[in-house]
Amino acid sequence: xxxxxxxxxxxxxxxxxxxxxxxxxxxxxGRSFLxxxxxxxxxxxxxxxISFARIDNIFISHLHGDHFLGLFGLLSTMELVGRxxxxxxxxxxxxxxxxxxxxxxxxxxxxxLVFHTISCSEPTIIQSFKNLNIYAFPLNHRIETYGYxxxxxxxxxxxxxxxxxxxxxTTEEIxxxxxxEDVFRENSVLNSNSQPQILKVEELTYAYKPRSFAxxxxxxxxxxxxxxxxxxxxxxxxxxxxxxxxxMAKKNGxxxxxxxxxxxxxxxxxxxxxxxxxxxxxxxxxxxxxxREIFPQSYLSEEGAVFEIERACKHLxxxxxxx
Amino acid sequence: xxxxxxxxxxxxxxxxxxxxxxxxxxxxxGRSFLxxxxxxxxxxxxxxxISFARIDNIFISHLHGDHFLGLFGLLSTMELVGRxxxxxxxxxxxxxxxxxxxxxxxxxxxxxLVFHTISCSEPTIIQSFKNLNIYAFPLNHRIETYGYxxxxxxxxxxxxxxxxxxxxxTTEEIxxxxxxEDVFRENSVLNSNSQPQILKVEELTYAYKPRSFAxxxxxxxxxxxxxxxxxxxxxxxxxxxxxxxxxMAKKNGxxxxxxxxxxxxxxxxxxxxxxxxxxxxxxxxxxxxxxREIFPQSYLSEEGAVFEIERACKHLxxxxxxx
Numbered sequence: 120x121x122x123x124x125x126x127x128x129x130x131x132x133x134x135x136x137x138x139x140x141x142x143x144x145x146x147x148x149g150r151s152f153l154x155x156x157x158x159x160x161x162x163x164x165x166x167x168x169i170s171f172a173r174i175d176n177i178f179i180s181h182l183h184g185d186h187f188l189g190l191f192g193l194l195s196t197m198e199l200v201g202r203x204x205x206x207x208x209x210x211x212x213x214x215x216x217x218x219x220x221x222x223x224x225x226x227x228x229x230x231x232l233v234f235h236t237i238s239c240s241e242p243t244i245i246q247s248f249k250n251l252n253i254y255a256f257p258l259n260h261r262i263e264t265y266g267y268x269x270x271x272x273x274x275x276x277x278x279x280x281x282x283x284x285x286x287x288x289t290t291e292e293i294x295x296x297x298x299x300e301d302v303f304r305e306n307s308v309l310n311s312n313s314q315p316q317i318l319k320v321e322e323l324t325y326a327y328k329p330r331s332f333a334x335x336x337x338x339x340x341x342x343x344x345x346x347x348x349x350x351x352x353x354x355x356x357x358x359x360x361x362x363x364x365x366x367m368a369k370k371n372g373x374x375x376x377x378x379x380x381x382x383x384x385x386x387x388x389x390x391x392x393x394x395x396x397x398x399x400x401x402x403x404x405x406x407x408x409x410x411r412e413i414f415p416q417s418y419l420s421e422e423g424a425v426f427e428i429e430r431a432c433k434h435l436x437x438x439x440x441x442x
Numbered sequence: 443x444x445x446x447x448x449x450x451x452x453x454x455x456x457x458x459x460x461x462x463x464x465x466x467x468x469x470x471x472g473r474s475f476l477x478x479x480x481x482x483x484x485x486x487x488x489x490x491x492i493s494f495a496r497i498d499n500i501f502i503s504h505l506h507g508d509h510f511l512g513l514f515g516l517l518s519t520m521e522l523v524g525r526x527x528x529x530x531x532x533x534x535x536x537x538x539x540x541x542x543x544x545x546x547x548x549x550x551x552x553x554x555l556v557f558h559t560i561s562c563s564e565p566t567i568i569q570s571f572k573n574l575n576i577y578a579f580p581l582n583h584r585i586e587t588y589g590y591x592x593x594x595x596x597x598x599x600x601x602x603x604x605x606x607x608x609x610x611x612t613t614e615e616i617x618x619x620x621x622x623e624d625v626f627r628e629n630s631v632l633n634s635n636s637q638p639q640i641l642k643v644e645e646l647t648y649a650y651k652p653r654s655f656a657x658x659x660x661x662x663x664x665x666x667x668x669x670x671x672x673x674x675x676x677x678x679x680x681x682x683x684x685x686x687x688x689x690m691a692k693k694n695g696x697x698x699x700x701x702x703x704x705x706x707x708x709x710x711x712x713x714x715x716x717x718x719x720x721x722x723x724x725x726x727x728x729x730x731x732x733x734r735e736i737f738p739q740s741y742l743s744e745e746g747a748v749f750e751i752e753r754a755c756k757h758l759x760x761x762x763x764x765x
Contacts, residue, residue, distance in 0.1 A: 133519055136489035140515070158515040159482045166459035182547050184518040188511075192463070192481040195507040196456055213547055220543040224505050224536055 120148040120250065122271070122330045122428040124353055126394055126420035127163035131337075131359045131373075132185050133398045134158070139422060140185035141395060143355070144169055145269055145332055147251055153177045153193075154267060154334050160189035161196050167423050171197055176246065178253075179210035180336055181264035187214065191221050198228050205231035209245060209255070211263040212236050237265050242347050250274070256347045258338035261372040266338070268348060271329035282323045296324050326433045333388075336395050339369065340378040345385035352428045354388040355420070357395035361405045364397070376406035380413035389428070394420040443471040443573065445594070445653045445751040447676055449717060449743035450486035454660075454682045454696075455508050456721045457481070462745060463508035464718060466678065467492055468592055468655055470574055476500045476516075477590060477657050483512035484519050490746050494520055499569065501576075502533035503659055504587035510537065514544050521551050528554035532568055532578070534586040535559050560588050565670050573597070579670045581661035584695040589661070591671060594652035605646045619647050649756045656711075659718050662692065663701040668708035675751045677711040678743070680718035684728045687720070699729035703736035712751070717743040 123146045128139035140157025144164070151173040153160070164171060171193070179187045187210070197206065208214065215234045222228055237245060242256040254268040275297050282288065292302045302318040333348035336357035348354055356379035360368040368375050374382075376393055383391035391414050393406055400406060403419050410417035418426070446469045451462035463480025467487070474496040476483070487494060494516070502510045510533070520529065531537065538557045545551055560568060565579040577591040598620045605611065615625045625641040656671035659680040671677055679702035683691040691698050697705075699716055706714035714737050716729055723729060726742050733740035741749070 133522055134485050134488065134515075136485065139485060158512065159485060162457050162459065162462060162482060165457065184515055184544075184548050188515045188518075189481065192457075192507055192511045195511075199456055217544055217547055221507075221540055224540055225507050 120430070122147050122332070122352075122430075124332055124355070124392070124426045124428070125167060125169070126355075126392065126424045126426075127160060127167065127422060128155075128157045129394045129396055129420050129422060130157075130185065131357075131395045131397050132183065134185070135398045135401075137422070138396065138398075139163055140188070141180075141336060142189060143334070144174075145334075146173075147269065147271075149173065150175065150248070152253075152269065155180055155186045155336070156189040156193060157185050158188040158192075161193040163422065164193075171200065171202070174206075175204060176207045177209070178267050178334075179208065179214060180258070180266065180334070181211055181260060181262055182213050182217075183262065183337070186336075190214075190218065191225065194218070194222070194228060194232070195225050198226075198230065202230045205233050207233045207235060207246070209235040209237055209267075211265060212238065239265075241343075242268065256344075258335060258344070259341045259372070260337045260339065264337060266333065266335040266344075266348070268331060268333045268351070270331040271327075273329055274327055276320065276324040276326040278324055286318060286323065288318075288323075292318065296320055299324075327430045328433045330428045330430070332428065333386075335379075335382070337373055339372050340374055340382060345382045348382070348386045348388065350387055352389040353392065353426055354383050354386060354390070355392045355394060356382055358393035358406050358410065359395050359397045361400065361409055363405075364399065376410040376417075377413055380410040380417055383414045383417070388414075389416065390426070391417040392420050392426060393417060443753070445470050445655070445753075447655055447678070447715070447749045447751070448490060448492070449678075449715065449747045449749075450483060450490065450745060451478075451480045452717045452719055452743050452745060453480075453508065454680075454718045454720050455506065457508070458721045458724075460745070461719065461721075462486055463511070464503075464659060465512060466657070467497075468657075469496075470592065470594075472496065473498065473571070473574075475576075475592065478503055478509045478659070479512045479516060480508045481511040481515075484516040486745065487516075494523065494525070497529070498527060499530045500532070501590050501657075502531065502537060503581070503589065503657070504534055504583060504585055505536050505540075506585065506660070509659075513537075513541065514548065517541070517545070517551060517555070518548050521549075521553065525553045528556050530556045530558060530569070532558040532560055532590075534588060535561065562588075564666075565591065579667075581658060581667070582664045582695070583660045583662065587660060589656065589658040589667075589671070591654060591656045591674070593654040594650075596652055597650055599643065599647040599649040601647055609641060609646065611641075611646075615641065619643055622647075650753045651756045653751045653753070655751065656709075658702075658705070660696055662695050663697055663705060668705045671705070671709045671711065673710055675712040676715065676749055677706050677709060677713070678715045678717060679705055681716035681729050681733065682718050682720045684723065684732055686728075687722065699733040699740075700736055703733040703740055706737045706740070711737075712739065713749070714740040715743050715749060716740060 130138035141155040142160035358376035359373035450465040453461035465483035627639040681699035682696035
């Protein structure tokens with residue numbers, strides 16, 4: 120099952136000729152989650168061959184223009200191409216009124232819009248799918264702002280195929296092992312030894328580590344954030360400024376690349392993706408090098424960049440290559 | 443004085459990966475007029491090095507999303523870069539409510555927004571500058587829609603410089619000639635002939651032909667339109683479809699490239715610029731060739747294309763190269 124993050128727009132409030140405002144796609148097992156929807160998002164989706172039809176859930180971090188002004192055009196185009204399935208929109212309070220005011224002008228949207236108003240003071244599950252939980256958590260910006268955490272659910276263990284023949288496993292034994300229970304075999308046809316036999320879960324099965332992605336934009340650094348995104352395989356964290364403009368970061372409620380890296384380090388994240396760059400940085404190498412000094416697994420987002428989170432086994436001793 | 447039209451966005455309702463929704467700049471003598479402001483307009487302005495600071499007047503043809511959804515981001519960025527001068531917005535009724543709803547969310551805009559609600563049934567002057575009149579006129583679309591005509595005012599005539607010495611013109615004579623009045627000289631120091639002398643306006647002066655640009659999007663063809671844009675040096679006319687989709691053009695309240703060309707022909711326009719292309723036409727050559735069959739001076743707009751209207755003298759006999 121894929122778990123793929125694509126950065127579409129990397130600009131902060133003032134877009135530049137090459138950078139669009141915030142918009143991102145997280146693709147998990149056939150679903151595309153649109154995370155923030157800055158102006159131009161629909162053009163960037165088209166440019167990156169991302170189908171609108173797979174987007175049923177849109178997550179808006181906060182109601183600054185560079186994070187939601189692409190929504191109206193996208194909703195309108197979805198109507199135009201004949202969408203019928205409901206569309207869920209998650210955001211702080213206030214968005215519904217804006218969308219409804221504009222929709223009155225743009226003409227009725229025939230598919231259902233389901234607004235989910237986020238309001239929480241700590242990580243809270245806001246949506247759950249078969250394999251995935253989605254959490255919102257508050258950020259520390261100038262206005263009410265939320266981050267989002269996408270976390271695979273714990274999956275049943277898998278039997279290492281060769282072990283089935285080797286041990287002549289029965290269906291009941293397989294079910295028990297997949298549940299994580301060791302199997303105790305007394306003397307039987309299956310067990311020709313004189314001693315009872317124990318079939319150990321950790322020797323006959325493997326399990327994938329649930330993958331997770333956390334999105335943190337826009338925010339000033341704060342202590343609990345690294346706990347809330349602890350262990351994220353991929354952490355997107357805004358990095359509007361470098362250390363040269365640390366004062367401005369504080370004044371405007373933003374983070375430096377170093378602060379983003381510090382958060383990734385404390386969270387024990389797998390990789391850090393930087394984004395939401397100030398137009399003052401035509402060249403981003405400074406931001407990257409400042410982040411890498413603290414957290415070497417830091418990377419720059421750019422329009423159209425793709426970051427895959429591969430499946431990894433929990434027990435490396437029985438590492439098994441995923442599909 | 444420059445008179446330059448730049449096409450920024452050429453898509454119709456559904457943008458494609460390479461085409462943005464409608465946005466155009468007409469630059470006349472230091473002023474930049476933004477005509478329609480589809481999503482992404484501010485990025486296209488930046489990309490084409492067009493300063494926001496020169497835009498004091500924005501003309502919205504109608505309230506379909508692909509013609510105004512870029513407005514909010516632009517207004518917001520103007521605020522961000524410290525705009526203080528008032529901004530005039532011309533549009534059919536309804537836009538002010540939308541802008542004010544969104545502005546409440548985006549934060550107060552400190553510069554003054556002056557809304558001009560257009561409502562007319564025939565060409566009407568909606569703004570006048572020293573050298574320019576701007577007219578609105580109704581189009582024939584699915585909702586209330588206006589076209590705009592930018593027309594230079596008749597300028598005073600200029601004296602052909604060499605004639606001043608040749609005829610020893612006095613200040614009074616120059617003033618009269620510039621007003622378009624022939625000068626009658628009796629016998630005098632200046633006139634050593636025995637006969638009275640007539641200094642003819644058309645021999646001693648030249649005048650520039652007032653230039654004009656007309657914008658027609660979106661519209662179905664209708665009879666009076668070509669009269670309203672008669673003699674436009676440059677006519678922008680939507681050409682959403684080719685003849686293969688003439689039925690769809692009619693159904694959706696749009697024009698084919700052929701209909702645009704027919705309008706240009708009947709208007710006696712200088713050049714025709716096609717735009718507002720349906721996403722069904724990845725290749726636009728069909729539209730261009732259908733237009734040129736009827737009106738050879740037809741051209742395709744594209745993102746960033748520039749069309750200059752050069753100054754031309756009224757009296758070719760005394761053609762004088764403008765600055």
